[in-house]
Amino acid sequence: MNEEKIIIKVGDLAKLSIVPIGTSGVIHLVSGQGRLGRRLLDMGLTPGAEVFLRKQAPLGDPLELTLRGYELSIRKSEADLIVIRVTDLDAKGDK
């Protein structure tokens, strides 16, 4: 997506689609509409939930998240709808 290096610090608000792999955070906002939005909510992506961006697929997309004790895969385009407050930048993830 954006080639520019964006520096993200702990405490920042950032879209889940742009934070580096290994980032942990708390969901601040989910902006999906209609069925897609409801599905994200149903899967536990609600404001206040802790998420950990575990890895990305070998081809760069989709992403794998850990939340509420399980693994969920979503695309970057879906991650784009989710804003998190970063709590940790270097939890264990594989590159």
Place this chain on the structure above:
Amino acid sequence: MRKVINKMKKNIRVALLGNPNSGKTTLFNSLTGSTAYVGNWPGVTVEKKSGTYYFKGKGKDREGIDIIDLPGIYSLSPYTPEEVISRNYILKENPDVVINVIDATNLERNLYMTTQLLEIDVPVVLAVNMTDALAESGKTIDYAKLKEKLKIPVVPISALEEKGLDNLMKVTKVEANKKREAYSVITDKKIEKVTEIYKKYKIANPLFHAIKALEKDEIEESENKEAYADVQSLMAQDKEDYEAVIADLRYQFLTPLCAEISTKPHKSEKEKWTKSDRIDQVLTHKIFGMLIMIVALFFVFHFTFSGDLLFLNAFGVNFGEGYEGFLSIMVGGEEYRPFAGLIYTDGGINSIGEFFHVLAGDNETGILGLISLGIKALLLKWNAPEWVVGFFYDGLLNGVTAVLGFVPQIMILYTFFSIMEDSGYMARIAFMLDRIFRKFGVSGRAFIPMIMGFGCAIPAMINTRTLATEKERIKTIRVIPFFTCGAKAEFIAIIAAAIAAAVGVDAGLFTFSMYMLGILVAIVSVIVMNKTTQREKVPPFIMELPTYRTPQLKALTRHVYNKGKHFVIKAFTIILASTIVIWLLANFGWDWQMVDENGTGSILQSLGSFIQPLFTPLGFGVQAGEHGWTLTVASIQGIVAKENVTATAETLASIIDVDGFTGIVEAIGLSNAAVVAFSVFNLLTIPCFAAIATAKGELSNRKVYRWTIAYWFLLSYGLGALTYVSFAYVWTLAITIPVIALLIALLIIYDRHKKKQELLLENE
């Protein structure tokens, strides 16, 4: 009288409901002794299934409980077609009790749907499953506290180890005689007000519907129009997004609850790598992940179909004349060696699949050969007339054994697929391939029904219900037959043998390239549909990745056994019947007199010869001459069932007195180009009757369905002709290549034009 009374007494009806992959189907199998299929990826159960549990006791007086296994759902706000099935069952069929199956190792998300279920006036029993996995991870759950908080009975179970099941059923039976009043874990004045509206309209389960109306649920809007309209007018001034608020409130209730009842809060989980995580690190590795996947898929096919294990022969190891076989028998003055080539042939060592194929054999080799030759020897001993021997041995046994011989090999293929599914690897393949699939116009989720197509198109088409959009389903259903199913593997094998005999190309290589061709056609088809008739934004990809687990031998054998049974039953029913009809039609003329030999003058020959010219552009029409009708008949029989291509070819080969498909090809003097075209046509054309019926059921739109059938026929015919013409007259490529390039260019221009239009629409 007594019988009547017994029938009047209805069993208690219990529905199993839970998240995908929470172990409902395993529980269902354990309770009912059924053999429903269990996999380790979300969405294995796409239809409801029912069975009966019997309390321990004697004879027919045992008390039974009817159990219905529903498709797994994450929420009672449906997202995919199979989720609607579950919601409708609970709301409209009024089961006596709902057993809510939840995964003990993943409480929070599993309990989310429980909070919705509590809003329906139905007794609920919470079955906390996978306690074995919970114990392994060293965690514990305070069940008493959970029961107190949710106000419903809670029973810990392990469906896999069959622990706690009797207790679960006892509790269920008690609950069935009770009423439970719905309540919500969310307390809100708005909900109360809206519930009153629904009560006023006397709608059952008012609390549930009220909350769905607040969430602006689409099904709610269409089903309870008046009440819904009242709610919306009441809420007109309210700008709140209740959908998000309600989901949030549910989790706000659950997060502290889960922390309270489990000894180790899930928070620490991400800090330590579990075994599953370490496996995952390798299997979805940035660089090696894709490589491992390709190698794994290649070896699945190599171990199943190759006659040259590890390519030893190709690398120059000499196997002489091959294994001679330990047995030699004489029947009708001819010597047979049923087990020749069992372990290795002059072409190399047999793969495990090929070993079983040779072991099973046909009507003159392997175990089936021993049986068939035994029958023939008996008939000869009894001096049976020649036509009787012909009917049983060359007609019946020839056709049926040709099909049965492949069953073990196909079961091996299923075993590999089952291991991949049960272990959780299949879901990771979907995860890794999504990026590529998206380019074609479907999500990585579509990979699962597509790869199921390698087994059988029918369950694969049903599985498309887990896909998110209607157009994605259409695209996937249309290409599923291009993934070579088990029955098609059979005729590809006999064609591969013919090609190997003619030009010496390795049979495994030919088989592999046919599989690849199918995949390629599927990809191109999806791309073209996505750019033309089935345009849509890429469907979303939101998928749970299940924890890796060791495949369970019991589940694995159940599944593979069921698949094998399916093919054996088919061989003895539809294939047997077709074989008899074919043999009769090929041996009798229009005057109901038996024809002499070569089938000349038979009903089938005249019918086949009449249709034969249709296949001229494919190289096996008029060019095939007097014996060409056999291939026409085999192809048309293939539309009934694909095994028939093999069975019919074998039966007709004996009619024209040659040895199998290879014999037909040699007798006709058919060109290699035509043989390949025959293979391409049968590979891609209209699948079997059963698949057509399934497609009809799954495609709700009649027009879409008819176009699907037309598409299968026209595509296979066109590509068959293209194959033949390109191979037989290479110069034609000078015309076809530019034409294809032009078509691609037109497609790109059309796509750009459409994109602009869509963009304009969006901006408006």
